[in-house]
Amino acid sequence: MTLIMGLVFVWFIFVILFSKWIRKFNLYLYGICIVIAAILFTQETNIVNMGYVGLSFFILVMFASTLSQGTIRKKLMGNRAELAVMGSIFSLSHGLKYLIFAFDFTFFWRAPIYFYIGIASVVVMLPLAITSIMIIRKKMKGKDWKKLHKLSYLFYGLVATHLLLINNERFLFYVILFGLYVIYRVLALIQKQPIKPKEKIKIA
Ligand code: HEM
Numbered sequence: 001m002t003l004i005m006g007l008v009f010v011w012f013i014f015v016i017l018f019s020k021w022i023r024k025f026n027l028y029l030y031g032i033c034i035v036i037a038a039i040l041f042t043q044e045t046n047i048v049n050m051g052y053v054g055l056s057f058f059i060l061v062m063f064a065s066t067l068s069q070g071t072i073r074k075k076l077m078g079n080r081a082e083l084a085v086m087g088s089i090f091s092l093s094h095g096l097k098y099l100i101f102a103f104d105f106t107f108f109w110r111a112p113i114y115f116y117i118g119i120a121s122v123v124v125m126l127p128l129a130i131t132s133i134m135i136i137r138k139k140m141k142g143k144d145w146k147k148l149h150k151l152s153y154l155f156y157g158l159v160a161t162h163l164l165l166i167n168n169e170r171f172l173f174y175v176i177l178f179g180l181y182v183i184y185r186v187l188a189l190i191q192k193q194p195i196k197p198k199e200k201i202k203i204a
Pocket residue numbers: 050051052054055058091092094095096098099114115116117118119120121122125159162163166168170
């Protein structure tokens with residue numbers, strides 16, 4: 001938990017300090033992340049292979065929208081796409097590592113359920129990550145992009161299930177993390193409900 005939240009804090013500071021640069025040089029940043037992820041992929045266990053780095057980026061992406069209006073929210077929301085793409089690069093490295101491990105040790109068909117949920121989350125993550133890259137996003141109609149990116153809720157749900165079913169010493173941390181996010185989304189949805197004309201008259 002300390003490691004995951006520590007990483008979230010580092011990315012947070014990184015965005016606050018360099019938000020404009022992150023947007024401007026995003027393709028170079030993705031290149032650097034791919035190189036780091038590829039190098040660490042070849043090593044034994046490390047924080048990328050174990051999934052922590054990928055998750056830390058997504059925590060920031062998830063909670064950016066829960067912040068109240070202000071400079072911090074503006075900066076985080078402005079770099080959400082970059083954070084999500086970087087999170088996807090590191091999560092893909094983690095997923096592939098476990099996938100290869102499962103084939104090497106021939107337990108692919110006998111793996112625990114959270115293993116398959118991990119695979120499902122990557123299947124949902126890939127189109128979201130690809131269409132978050134600005135040059136590709138610009139080629140899509142805004143409406144189609146928005147519709148596709150509703151799948152990010154499914155992705156968060158799958159990641160939450162993946163982590164909760166592992167049922168390790170961080171179980172409570174994951175319950176609080178995703179629980180807080182669900183509470184926020186439900187409250188945001190209730191507040192967004194349009195007021196019926198009759199109620200409007202009453203208020204007036
Ligand atoms: C092909 C896709 C994936 C596979 C096969 C996979 C598989 C696994 C496995 C086998 C574990 C180890 C559980 C243990 O310690 O016994 C694990 C842990 C983990 N996975 Fe995944 N995963 C995938 C995708 C993802 C994604 C997309 C994320 C996050 C965005 C993620 C985040 C994590 C994290 C953070 C852990 C460590 C949990 C902890 O120790 O508290 N995984 N994964």
